Amino acid sequence: MTDQKALHPVYSVTNIQTKVRTLDGVKVTYTSWAKLFKLHAKGYEVLNHIDGTEPPSKDDESYDSWVKIHAIVLQWIYGTLSDDLLVRILDYETTTQKAWNKIQTIFQNNKNSRASSLMHAFTTTTLASCSSLNDYFHKLKDIAEQLSDVDQPVIESRLVLQMVQGLPPEFDTTAQFINQSNTSWDDARDMIDREQRRQAARQQHSAFAAPRTGQTPGIPAPPLPVHPGQQFDQYAYRQNNKGRGRGRGYRGGRGRGRYNQGGY
Known part of the structure; x- marks a missing residue:
């Protein structure tokens, strides 16, 4: 066999x-x-x-x-x-x-011109120019790999530095810690991602916060009460108008007559 x-x-x-x-x-x-x-x-x-x-x-x-x-x-x-x-x-x-x-x-081919174009894209890419944080990370990593294709490799510390520089001011505290601690690319990504989630949670909490002390979140505030003085003035105003109906300004003559038929 x-x-x-x-x-x-x-x-x-x-x-x-x-x-x-x-x-x-x-x-x-x-x-x-x-x-x-x-x-x-x-x-x-x-x-x-x-x-x-x-x-x-x-x-x-x-x-x-x-x-x-x-x-x-x-x-x-x-x-x-x-x-x-x-x-x-x-x-x-x-x-x-x-x-x-x-x-x-x-x-x-055309390594020099491509390297120049890619380096410009690398240094000008920011979080604000990307659709999301993950998109920002992905673009920076891809550009770095393309630079390697044209014999312009980007070391990890340079990649992390550029990632931090492209962040908005609300990440300043995290960015400062990353720069001072010589953090790796993966660890820096995790730190920035956690910071973004923390900020998102804070904003969500603020959206449901009560506008006045003691108000239950999510329940509209009750209308403000009318001041007692305002109620008194309205009453006095009606009383004064009634009194004028019987005075000299009434053409109908005496007493209640037709004046009170007008609703007073």
Whole structure:
């Protein structure tokens, strides 16, 4: 009974998009995509198709198997590119190594101009310019990774410093503590996130606070009572008007007459 050859791990991957995010250069940077792609290529034993390893010769007994696996890895590359990038890379006659190198070239061309643009974005990104705190963290991290793509790596302490500088004044106390304690990126993120939640809870509490002492939160304040003097004046006013109805200013003559028919 002959032993059956074990199936190569690459054939167990049915959908590469569930393992490697789509590279678009904006939401997913080249550095992030390349790291994740290499991680899976190593795990599924196909890293030698993109690391410059020479393929086996055509008369080698493993050549046919290598060619099939090679085609699958090339499909992985194509399947994890955005539509714009795919148009630039897709070539029927290319190899996996050539496609991999071409993607690298696209993102590392014009390093100086890209580095200048990215550094400006890095230093001008603030929390106020982002939709949320998480969006702020994500943008700074992505820009830092893109700077690494153009040989301008951002060390962690510089990244933390820039994150703190982009915060509004209400985070000054937390920012000062982070700067003085040489906090790591992850710890600094946690501290800022906790401070934002603390401020949000305080604002929510203030919204339900009573406007006057002794008032129950959430219940409208009762109308202010009318001063007793105001009630007396209104009564006196009505009495004075009644008295005038019987005096000289009434044309109807004497007594109650038609004057009182007017409602007085």
